[in-house]
Amino acid sequence: MHRCYFISILDLTDRAELPRWLAALARSAETEEDTRRTVATILGEVRSGGAQAAIRWTEKLDRVVLDLDRLRVPESALQEARTRLDREQPELMSALRSMIANIRRFAEGQRACLQDLSLGLPGGGTVGERWVPLKRAGVYIPGGRAFYPSTLAMTVIPAQVAGVERIVGVTPPKPEATLPGAWGIDPLVLACASELGLTELYPFGGAQGLGFLAFGEPAVDILTGPGNRFVSEAKRQLVGTCGIDALAxxxxxxxxxxxxxxxxxxxxxxxxxxxxxxxxxxxxxxxxxxxxxxxxxxxxxxxxxxxxxxxxxxxxxxxxxxxxxxxxxxxxxxxxxxxxxxxxxxxxxxxxxxxxxxxxxxxxxxxxxxxxxxxxxxxNHVLPTDRSARFASPLGVATYLKRQSLLRLSPADAASMAPWVDRLAQAEGLVHHGRSAALRCGHNQK
Missing domain, CATH: 3.40.50.1980 (Nitrogenase molybdenum iron protein domain)
Known part of the structure; x- marks a missing residue:
């Protein structure tokens, strides 16, 4: 008979032992270089070959053959999954709706806390900042060992509350012989997408899924959602191409x-x-x-x-x-x-x-x-891992917003600031910065 491995009780008695204990908890990086090379190859091919390249990698890795002309899961399939779930498993549909309602309530509370800022200046002008939503967001719904409608809700709802105009989801497909959902996607995920009002869902997983979002017609501004090591590595390599939530x-x-x-x-x-x-x-x-x-x-x-x-x-x-x-x-x-x-x-x-x-x-x-x-x-359950919580935060409404600073100076404000701005600019050797400010002085209009 097998015995559980989680049986020994260990004693921690000295703070100096902490680095060793934490090192023992670190996850294996044996395949890290192989992962980097594989992901770089996939992203390079998707960047140059678009959806066709993502289709090829999906066939190779997921053993699912996709049709370029039928990539997007139709809204009718989403609605059908929701109708069937409502009819055949009403208690599960009720649970899904309870989850969605709680996540949305929390997200709306977050948004209410993110206030624009406006500070008055002596001459009547203002300085401040405002929160503005990103235009396009790509959400990744894991689907390796299981399917996660909960993650779909956790990533989509904050984006909706933030005011993102276009939200595009991707999730790994399975051969339809093993899963009776549209495009090999779990029916519960489809039903959840319909309940959320998500209309763009594609059967791509892994690095090819993120490449499709980052380089394809969606060309999203941010990628969110957890995944395996290939997903995390793809996010790492896409830094600078678009925003990412975290390297989970x-x-x-x-x-x-x-x-x-x-x-x-x-x-x-x-x-x-x-x-x-x-x-x-x-x-x-x-x-x-x-x-x-x-x-x-x-x-x-x-x-x-x-x-x-x-x-x-x-x-x-x-x-x-x-x-x-x-x-x-x-x-x-x-x-x-x-x-x-x-x-x-x-x-x-x-x-x-x-x-x-x-x-x-x-x-x-x-x-x-x-x-x-x-x-x-x-x-939200999309959270920083691997000690990155020291400086990173959970996914939320702020993930899908950016701060935009605002400066509105009156002539009096500009005239008041110009002398010392000119002095500082000259000290840094930026002559035309100083002259630009000095022109705003009432005595110097040339």
Whole structure:
């Protein structure tokens, strides 16, 4: 009988050990160079060959033959999927609508917080900035091991609330013999697209999908949405061609728990993260050794009985940890790792909040399972990973907006500023900058 690998309890006793612990959690980069070369080849061919090149790569990688004249999934197929889901699985359709409503409510709250700025000047002019939506957005909906209508909603709704004029989605197809959806796309994804009002959806995945969005007729201003290493590498190589939300890697969960936490709940939260991917990381930190031992027993039993046992054992063997440490070291670990998801399953989570500033998303209290965030409690589930949460933020309405500065000077304002602007420009050797400002002085009109 196989035993669960997530059984040993490790002790963290010294802050100096943190770099070694974090290095052990780093995901493998063995294929990194191969990935770069493959992605560069795909993007180069799509840049020069357009949709035809994307079709060729889709046939090669996904074993799906697409027709150039029938690429876009027709709205009739989207509507049909929604009608069928409404008729045959009304409870699932209701759940989908609940998710959409919560995500939209949260996005609308975000937009309301993004206020334009206007500051008055002594001479009657103003300086400020305004938020303006991007024109075209491309959203990537993963579809490797599973299909994610939740990610479709998480990427499309903030763009809609931001006011993006054109939103184009791509998602990897599967051979229609294995999936009874239009163009090999999961019917639930199609139904979700229809419910959202997304009318442009194409059956492209991977680097060829992002190349199609960046170089094709859509020529989007920004690419958003998570994916595998090929998607992340394609985003990296497309920096400068268009905006990107983040270079998302394998998913991560850190749970901080005390003796008040339910071991079964904690175990399922860890397994919920581990089941995503063999490279997923699921880590538990606690001051309470009894809790760690109870969670270890729960994990062993639940993995052995799980229909997803194979993938759970892979991810947990590589990146699962049960760690015993004092509170100071728990905080230091969390701050240094900056995990994608951080659950604070303790009696008084608010007392921890001031010290936990680097994680992408926090889930406070034992009832706030990360799964609720994944499926639409409100905040977005497209999040920075691989320690980039130290400086990056979750996807949201602001992702699809840009700030545009505004300067409106009155003649009096210009005349007042011109002398010192001229002096500074001359000091920097930029003569014509100074002269440009000086011309605005009332005594110098030539």
């Amino acid at each position: 890697g394998p998913t991560e969960l850190l749970v901080i728990a005390d003796g008040s936490a339910n071991p079964a709940w904690v175990a399922e939260d860890l397994l919920g993260q581990a089941e995503h991917d063999p490279d997923a990381a699921a880590v538990l930190l606690s001051e309470d050794r009894n809790l760690l031992e109870a969670v270890s027993r729960e994990l062993t039993a639940r993995i052995e009985a799980s229909p997803r046992r194979a993938i759970l054992e892979q991810s947990i063997q590589a990146h699962g940890r049960l760690i015993h440490a004092e509170r100071e070291l728990i905080v230091a670990f969390a701050q240094a790792w900056a995990p994608e998801h951080l659950e604070v399953c303790v009696e008084d989570p608010e007392s921890w909040l001031p010290d936990l500033t680097t994680a992408s998303a926090l889930f406070l209290g034992t009832s706030s399972a990360e799964a609720f965030g994944d499926y639409g409690a409100g905040p």
